[in-house]
Amino acid sequence: xxxxxxxxxxxxxxxxxxxxxxxxxxxxxxxxxxxxxxxxxxxxxxxxxxxxxxxxxxxxxxxxxxxxxxxxxxxxxxxxxxxxxxxxxxxxxxxxxxxxxxxxxxxxxxxxxxxxxxxxxxxxxxxxxxxxxxxxxxxxxxxxxxxxxxxxxxxxxxxxxxxxxxxxxxxxxxx
Ligand code: ACO
Numbered sequence: 001x002x003x004x005x006x007x008x009x010x011x012x013x014x015x016x017x018x019x020x021x022x023x024x025x026x027x028x029x030x031x032x033x034x035x036x037x038x039x040x041x042x043x044x045x046x047x048x049x050x051x052x053x054x055x056x057x058x059x060x061x062x063x064x065x066x067x068x069x070x071x072x073x074x075x076x077x078x079x080x081x082x083x084x085x086x087x088x089x090x091x092x093x094x095x096x097x098x099x100x101x102x103x104x105x106x107x108x109x110x111x112x113x114x115x116x117x118x119x120x121x122x123x124x125x126x127x128x129x130x131x132x133x134x135x136x137x138x139x140x141x142x143x144x145x146x147x148x149x150x151x152x153x154x155x156x157x158x159x160x161x162x163x164x165x166x167x168x169x170x171x172x173x174x175x
Contacts, residue, residue: 012039014072014078017035019079020035020138021137032083042061046064078096080095093122095134099142110146111140111142132162
């Protein structure tokens, strides 16, 4: 086993590593690794990469860990994934799917893809695509009848390349 694999075998993960598609793993560059978010990922630049998406306020490691634990305690609901650069052990990409249970469609579920972010230096290398593929697999394997997301007009071509179609409108009311 490599040093990287040894150091990562003891990670405290938010959900089972078995839920990440082996096909997606195999398509990543050998220097990269996709896995569930770990309780120590605050130290691997999690918020730095997230800040390519929007304004991020650093809550400090203890509050970050409390949020991690709150997500993990909601069973079968939150599935955040990260892509790690093995040589630096730093996060270079991330995304999440949230599974919403419903009363309609025979007690169906919907997967909501959220917070897709790829480090500026790593954009355009298919990391975003691999994250979306991994999250869609989790959503479909959880029995979701659809997987949806909101995005800006400028990101529509990216999601179309990932196999999504434009449908309906987004409404928002900020507090
Ligand atoms: N416009 C047109 N095409 C695009 C765009 C774009 N904005 N972004 C990617 N593509 C294309 C690529 O050229 C590629 O096409 P190809 O298969 O023909 O070569 C394909 O989409 C896959 O692109 P990736 O290399 O996987 O894209 P990347 O790794 O750069 O990730 C992402 C895309 C996530 C949008 C990244 O640029 C990023 O982090 N941007 C800033 C944050 C952001 O906007 N996140 C999405 C918010 S929406 C949400 O979270 C639900």
